[in-house]
Amino acid sequence: MSLEDLKKIPYGKTAIELKNISLAFGGVKALTDVSFEVKKGEVFAIIGPNGAGKSSMLNVINGFYKPTSGTINFAGTDRGEMEPELAAKSGIARTFQNIALFKGMSTLDNLMTGRLLKQKQNFLMQALYLGPVAKEEEEHREKVERVIDFLDLQSIRRTPVGSLPYGLQKRVELGRALAMEPEILLLDEPMAGMNVEEKQDMSRFVLTVNNELKTTIVLIEHDMGVVMDISDRIVVLDYGKKIGSGLPKEIRNNKAVIDAYLGVSDD
Amino acid sequence: MIYKETGQYKSSYKSDHAIFPLLQDKIAFSTLMFIAFLIVPLVINSYWEKAILVPFLIFSLAAIGLNILTGYCGQVSLGTGGFMAVGAFSTYKIMTSFPDMNIMIIILISGLITAAVGILFGLPSLRIKGFYLAVATLASQFFLVWLFNKVPWFYNYSDTGQITVSERTMFNIPVTGADAPPYATYLFCLVLVVTLSFAAKNLIRSKMGRSWMAIRDMDIAAEIIGVPPLKTKLSAFAISSFYIGVAGALYFAVFLGAIEVTESFDIMTISFPVLFMIIIGGLGSMLGSFLGAAFIVTLPIGLKFLMVDMVGLSAVTAKHFEITIWGLLMIVFLIVEPHGLARLWSIAKEKLRRWPFPY
Numbered sequence: 001m002s003l004e005d006l007k008k009i010p011y012g013k014t015a016i017e018l019k020n021i022s023l024a025f026g027g028v029k030a031l032t033d034v035s036f037e038v039k040k041g042e043v044f045a046i047i048g049p050n051g052a053g054k055s056s057m058l059n060v061i062n063g064f065y066k067p068t069s070g071t072i073n074f075a076g077t078d079r080g081e082m083e084p085e086l087a088a089k090s091g092i093a094r095t096f097q098n099i100a101l102f103k104g105m106s107t108l109d110n111l112m113t114g115r116l117l118k119q120k121q122n123f124l125m126q127a128l129y130l131g132p133v134a135k136e137e138e139e140h141r142e143k144v145e146r147v148i149d150f151l152d153l154q155s156i157r158r159t160p161v162g163s164l165p166y167g168l169q170k171r172v173e174l175g176r177a178l179a180m181e182p183e184i185l186l187l188d189e190p191m192a193g194m195n196v197e198e199k200q201d202m203s204r205f206v207l208t209v210n211n212e213l214k215t216t217i218v219l220i221e222h223d224m225g226v227v228m229d230i231s232d233r234i235v236v237l238d239y240g241k242k243i244g245s246g247l248p249k250e251i252r253n254n255k256a257v258i259d260a261y262l263g264v265s266d267d
Numbered sequence: 268m269i270y271k272e273t274g275q276y277k278s279s280y281k282s283d284h285a286i287f288p289l290l291q292d293k294i295a296f297s298t299l300m301f302i303a304f305l306i307v308p309l310v311i312n313s314y315w316e317k318a319i320l321v322p323f324l325i326f327s328l329a330a331i332g333l334n335i336l337t338g339y340c341g342q343v344s345l346g347t348g349g350f351m352a353v354g355a356f357s358t359y360k361i362m363t364s365f366p367d368m369n370i371m372i373i374i375l376i377s378g379l380i381t382a383a384v385g386i387l388f389g390l391p392s393l394r395i396k397g398f399y400l401a402v403a404t405l406a407s408q409f410f411l412v413w414l415f416n417k418v419p420w421f422y423n424y425s426d427t428g429q430i431t432v433s434e435r436t437m438f439n440i441p442v443t444g445a446d447a448p449p450y451a452t453y454l455f456c457l458v459l460v461v462t463l464s465f466a467a468k469n470l471i472r473s474k475m476g477r478s479w480m481a482i483r484d485m486d487i488a489a490e491i492i493g494v495p496p497l498k499t500k501l502s503a504f505a506i507s508s509f510y511i512g513v514a515g516a517l518y519f520a521v522f523l524g525a526i527e528v529t530e531s532f533d534i535m536t537i538s539f540p541v542l543f544m545i546i547i548g549g550l551g552s553m554l555g556s557f558l559g560a561a562f563i564v565t566l567p568i569g570l571k572f573l574m575v576d577m578v579g580l581s582a583v584t585a586k587h588f589e590i591t592i593w594g595l596l597m598i599v600f601l602i603v604e605p606h607g608l609a610r611l612w613s614i615a616k617e618k619l620r621r622w623p624f625p626y
Contacts, residue, residue, distance in 0.1 A: 084490045084491050085493050085495055088491065088493030096488065100491075102485055104483065104551065105477070105480050112477055113477050113489075116478055116492065117492070117493040119474040123470065123475050123506075126470050126474060127467075127469050128469065129473065133469075133473055134281055137280070141280040176492070180492060180493075
């Protein structure tokens with residue numbers, strides 16, 4: 001499995017398939033027998049109450065957690081587990097629920113870290129900063145500048161991200177993931193704690209990435225308005241089990257989902 | 268007004284990414300290099316060499332080394348003395364085994380040997396962090412010093428356990444040994460320090476430095492974007508140890524000439540002062556490494572001058588006061604400016620930009 005395998009898959013066909021994934025930490029069962037598939041090019045949402053295992057699911061997909069049982073079929077290859085580095089190399093990028101930026105570095109440097117895997121010059125060349133290194137830096141800087149343009153981050157290019165407001169930090173984190181030019185983008189609550197305008201901006205960014213770069217998006221989000229609006233398909237988790245999946249309108253009318261999570265407004 | 272960037276437009280990413288992007292910085296740095304390379308060698312005497320300039324250069328190098336590890340990669344180390352001892356003893360062993368080898372090459376090989384030792388002692392860093400890692404590196408400090416004391420092979424079975432440098436030349440001018448002229452030892456150190464500083468700065472502003480800082484700031488996220496934690500941490504240990512090893516080699520071969528390991532590479536004489544240098548200078552700042560080294564090297568001299576020559580205290584009393592004041596200053600400093608001298612400098616630059624307007 002590699003980035004090439006993933007790129008070869010036609011849009012609309014399965015990119016990642018999770019089969020009977022279970023994950024336990026000692027006696028705590030975070031996930032039990034969860035199966036679903038993510039199709040290439042779609043916006044796929046994972047929803048559910050707090051502690052349902054949504055973030056654990058993302059961590060399994062990009063190899064941060066190793067599932068206790070079950071297999072992950074990634075771009076046609078079955079695997080028992082992923083490795084974070086391999087996931088990054090194969091074109092999976094992600095953002096975190098609690099912002100995980102490099103706080104001491106500037107916005108520009110944070111975005112440049114997204115390019116690390118693509119920089120090939122060895123450390124001796126870097127120490128001497130010879131022609132090829134400078135050229136490589138410039139190439140990647142150019143890619144990063146495009147992301148900066150897209151996300152409107154020009155004015156904070158040199159600001160250490162630790163001092164930025166929350167909404168902007170979230171945006172920089174999305175930028176870092178986009179700088180990796182991922183095929184699959186895992187977003188863990190990208191709109192948590194944002195006001196309506198910021199949510200609209202973020203939704204617009206996510207949809208643009210999906211429409212124009214054709215990036216597959218796996219999204220965890222609690223704002224049902226956003227989820228129902230922007231996602232193509234949804235899976236619902238509760239207590240580590242899958243309780244429903246399908247199109248947004250199917251989920252909205254799913255009895256189990258309404259009982260566990262969505263609730264009813266008028267009785 | 269003095270330090271304004273207005274009108275200095277960058278039209279390429281390359282010029283934007285330069286080490287000194289501003290004209291004022293370029294001028295200041297060129298002037299400094301002009302003085303350091305052409306004026307100082309003409310006027311330097313033995314006192315300035317032995318008391319200030321050479322120790323400043325050597326400790327700057329050690330501070331850069333530790334700053335790479337602690338300031339940029341976030342791995343606290345108290346083993347600086349031990350690693351400097353590795354550099355010193357490697358130099359001694361190579362020097363006595365290969366009498367014809369060039370001193371520059373000997374010192375660089377010593378750095379590489381120290382880098383290898385650094386990797387070895389860096390292995391625990393994958394599992395332990397913060398204070399626990401500091402304690403683990405403390406073990407390397409004590410173990411290495413013990414080793415160089417215990418195994419006579421390292422000091423060629425001499426009776427005293429001391430190692431002594433023999434005379435080596437560069438371009439037929441002695442740079443080590445008792446007959447080396449002040450300007451030669453100074454220039455020898457300066458060339459190494461300037462070259463290695465640029466190499467360090469280049470590493471920091473390219474892929475390697477960003478990987479280190481990513482590991483320092485958020486190791487989980489770094490792993491997820493594809494930075495391998497072990498490899499990155501070990502690379503920081505290796506390169507940091509290389510710098511510290513070269514500093515140790517210079518400390519022995521060029522500066523002291525003869526050393527005894529327990530005394531010269533003790534935790535109190537090397538490891539803590541170098542750590543203070545980077546804390547006072549500024550963690551994660553190249554400039555900070557130099558400022559910190561300058562501060563720690565010149566402070567005792569300044570205090571001694573003040574107390575013995577100005578106030579008229581006896582040398583012994585002054586020495587006691589000196590230690591107390593040193594400690595006190597350290598505490599005051601950390602409370603007033605925890606980000607170090609480098610931060611003070613950037614505040615000063617900010618003020619110079621706006622001067623004479625007070626807003």
